[in-house]
Amino acid sequence: MKFNIKDVARKAGVSISTVSRVINNSKPVKPKTKDKVLDAIEELGYRPNAIARSLKIKHTQSIGIMTPDIANQFYPEVVRGIEDVANMYEYTIFLCNTDLNEEKELQYFAELEEKQIDGLIFMGNHVSEELRNEMISSDIPVVLIGGKAADLPSVTINNEKAAKEAVEFLLNRGHHRVGVITGKMKDPMMGQARLKGYRRAMEEKGMQVQEELIVEGGYRYKSGYEGAKTLMALPEPPTAVFVCSDEMAIGASRAILEDGFKIPEDVAIMGFDNVDISGKVYPSLSTIGQPMYEMGAIAMRLLTKILQHESIGASDVVLDYEVIEREST
Amino acid sequence: MKFNIKDVARKAGVSISTVSRVINNSKPVKPKTKDKVLDAIEELGYRPNAIARSLKIKHTQSIGIMTPDIANQFYPEVVRGIEDVANMYEYTIFLCNTDLNEEKELQYFAELEEKQIDGLIFMGNHVSEELRNEMISSDIPVVLIGGKAADLPSVTINNEKAAKEAVEFLLNRGHHRVGVITGKMKDPMMGQARLKGYRRAMEEKGMQVQEELIVEGGYRYKSGYEGAKTLMALPEPPTAVFVCSDEMAIGASRAILEDGFKIPEDVAIMGFDNVDISGKVYPSLSTIGQPMYEMGAIAMRLLTKILQHESIGASDVVLDYEVIEREST
DNA sequence: TTGTAAGCGTTATCAA
């Protein structure tokens, strides 16, 4: 029940080359013979074998996406952005979940390389030296989302500046004690850069940063919840807290509400990301809006340009964020 | 910088066949020559070409996933379940977003078939006759998640029964006017089956179902929001509403809160799905828990069994759901 | 405008 180009050639009474030519529209073919071929294809229900084709032409129209965890609120939206433009340019995507685990990243990379992907979009908190070497030496074009590494194009936002604006927003509302629940501190962007933004905002306003108001979070809801609990248990709890991801911010809100405080009257919350749900929860979350879909779409667009050897302007594109005011502040 | 099996054969001073043998461990090879080969591989940084391999062996260790929209709360979790077991069995996954669009489904299917996927996991509200024909005639093994079609294995929950229990739960709490915001009525599972469960629960309790209390929703937040607005605008609004998806339920909660009602004092809300966020919002959502991760994992496991020609017990597996009581009821 | 044939990088059969 599975036919190949030879079968249709035989059926149409032509050679396999002309069949190939009509399939790919690569060379002129006399209308009449073209019809014969098309009929044969139709009749047999023939589908070309892309694997065989790829072997010959040396590209697969497949690209890889490595994401920490598709089940994490942040990524589905960017993956969707990637997929939409990938589809537009006729690429199909391999999806891999790395759990931020270097071993897994390396292993997936090897697998994808063997499968001859044309390019890769990588998300993760940082690319290890070993992985970077693999990437460079493979000469598979890679574009990073949300992170940076030497010689690898990337799309990001300015995390430090965004974080700084977030806490300035809080400060301008008259808050004096603003706490922060950070990301993982080994994460250069979500952890370090955003905390740095916090510090700079405080310093520029001439406020002393109190280390007790800084608690290290992680990525998920639970760490936000716990971070807020410790913050609110302080002798003098903050009146506002900047939480470095929306998911943690939702956890923090929960903890704060449970402790009998009102949001935003007693304590204001500022998140980061603008994950889909953040505008839908109650109270809705003020946050820094990252253009997730666009990040994906732009990264993929960048990749297609590289693949087509179009000149790319800057290969580090930094996108705009926005501060979004909702009910939690 | 890219080497093939010939290069390593030359470097190791052996034939390509023995290289192949050491790579695949397919035949005994003298330890000493094996070492030579391994060294050559190491030195060149050789990576086998899976495309060439697939062409020869006629399978790709790739499977497809078709999902309506990865950015929709429900799917990332099941995709994660799929990916985890796929990875375990050394499959890598192609991810496709169909937007529930038949054209796109058909087109993706053709694309994936050309790319010679070994199997497919399909999510969608229903498989069209044409798509089903393609699936059957392609002899690519397909397993459905959340839907059914003749001759296609599936993993589902009993939507009607689950919905019935959801509204019984509400009824048992003494509610007499319970409204329902349905899914899209052309969706057999999320729409029809769940509504049927509602009707049956009402009937079995000897309650007359009032058509004004039934409003058709869709999939997303907005339709839940709007559905609740119309319900609460009724002369005699419901005291409880069963909303056929959590995302809509969150929208409904919002609308109800905005209208000045209290949850659950004035109106109780029951969702469906137990999407990650539903336990994290405030008030947290009572809901029917679908085992999303497991659905994915089990579907993929089923697929691997089919691919390995293991005997599969039932090819329609229906999983348990649970009714989860939280703050909204 | 069409056909013949080589070659893409593997695996596997067959012989040695």
Next chain:
DNA sequence: TTGATAACGCTTACAA
């Protein structure tokens, strides 16, 4: 235990 060689299904010179 190893090596030659024919496939796998396609594209693309090159020739006709």
